[in-house]
Each structure stands twice: as structure tokens, then as C-alpha cells.
Amino acid sequence: MINLIKKGDYVKVDYILEVDGKVIDTSIEEVAKENKIYYPEREYEPIGFIVGNGELIEGFEEAVIGMEVGEEKTVTIPPEKGYGLRDERLIQEIPKEMFADADFEPQEGMLILASGIPAKIIKVTDDTVTLDFNHELAGKELKFTIKVRDVQPAESE
Template sequence: MKVEVGDFVLFHYIGRYENGEVFDTSYRDIAEENGILVEEREYGPIGVTVGAGELIPGVEEALIGMEVGEKKEVVVPPEKGYGMPEEELIVPVPIEQFISAGIEPMKGMYVMTDAGMARIISVEEDTVTLDFNHPLAGKITVFEIEVVEIRKKESS
């Protein structure tokens, strides 16, 4: 039985940068080995409906045609992954917004804003520049995926 669009699929994954460094995984032991373990997170296979846009396109396309127990490695270019960085998602804000909130802004720090998560890319005297691009925007990523379970879509 192969994965088709509309099927609900449970799968494990390991996400790596091109240099092999692991940045995310559904396996607790691999997260631990690579120093990226998040204690509050529940590790295990993730479930998605293929074709529903719940995944980056490169991984979703790779799942189609796979069978339970099958493993595959897929190289995902930015266009099929997290996109290219967009200049309009880099926004200067008055430093006063941080000071009044009791936050000491530092380059590289992530902050939650009304518009979502952003990374501080510079701190000037009067301005803090925020980058709302996904941290993996513009990067080629490599995913190792393993299908654990396939629940076929209901026929209508």
C-alpha cells in the first residue's frame, strides 16, 4: 500500500543542514545525541494528511508513493522548503518598544511579537531590526523520512 494524496500518514523524520548538522527530528534519542533535545516536546512520529499543505512541499512530495517501513532521504531546495528570504520581512522598530517592555534587545535573540516570531539582526542606538523570515529560509535542507503508518483516505 503506497501513500497517495488524501491519505493520513504517520512518519518519523530527521532534518539536517547540507553539512549534516541535525536541526530537528521526531526521534528523542537523535535529538539528545545532537544536543537539540527540548524537554517539553513530545517526540514520536508526526501525522499529516498528504496534500493538505501541512508540510513543506519537498517532504510532502517525497512521501507520495512510499510504503510503511520505507525510508527515504530527500534534498529540499529553498523553493520546495522554507522559501527564500524576503526583504519586506526585515523590519526596523523603535528600541523604545523593547525598553518599555523591560526587554534588553540583543543581536541573535528571538522575540515574540504581535506579528509572530522574529530574530533580532541588529541593535542600534534608536532602532532594533527584526527579521520575520523563517530561520531556514534560503537554505537547502536534507530530510530522512520513514513511513510508520498509512491510513487511506475515505472513498466518497
């Protein structure tokens, strides 16, 4: 009997994520090396999750429903089902003096934690630093190639 993935199932999948035509993440070591995004300290292996638990972005979880072991497909996920739309309210200008005690000099492009929240410095002037608290993939269309490696059906009640 073929087990089609449904909500509640535990699945393991390999994936390749492309944004703007460029591979930016993958669970497959060879693909990471080919695309020059390989990190030796990372474990490249299928990711496991329970479908419908909200462990991954909504569009990814929806994409695996109805797939079966060994199946591969490519899906394009809109921002609304990915990391959301960009929100201009999450761009904030703060006084540069707030960085006086920091152990670094703020520079454009730098990723920092501001009160424990990740932010990207997008502008630095003599008096201010502008921070963007949007997720780096907010507003982006995500192209995932997904291959199902394993399915453990949800426990029957």
C-alpha cells in the same frame, strides 16, 4: 496489497532534518540525544498528517507520495518547497524607543514576538533595532530522512 502513499492518505512518519550538515530536528528520541538537541518536555513520536492538505511544507508532503510502510528515504528539499527564499523586505529597522515599555533590553540574536509575529533581532544601535521576520529556515536547503511508520488510505468515494 502494498499501499503506496497518495494524496488524501493519513500517514505517520519519523523524520530527521539536517540543515548545513547538522541535525536540527527529529521525531526520534535517540537521534535527538545523539545530536544534543534533546528536550525532555517534548514527545518524540512519529508525526501524523494527511498528505496534500498543506499541513507540512510542500516538499515534505511531495516526498512521501509513492512511499510505503517501512520504507525510508532521504530527500533534499529546495527553499522554494521548504520555508521559502529569504525576503529582504522582511527585514525592518524600527526606532529603539518602541522597546521602551518592553520588559527586556533588545539584544542581537534575541527572538521576539513583534505584534504577534516571530522576529529575530539582527542589529541594535543606540537609536534603532533591526528585526528579521524571515522564517529561520528561509533560504535553506532541507535534508530530510523520512521513514514511513503507518498509512491509512483515504476514504474511497
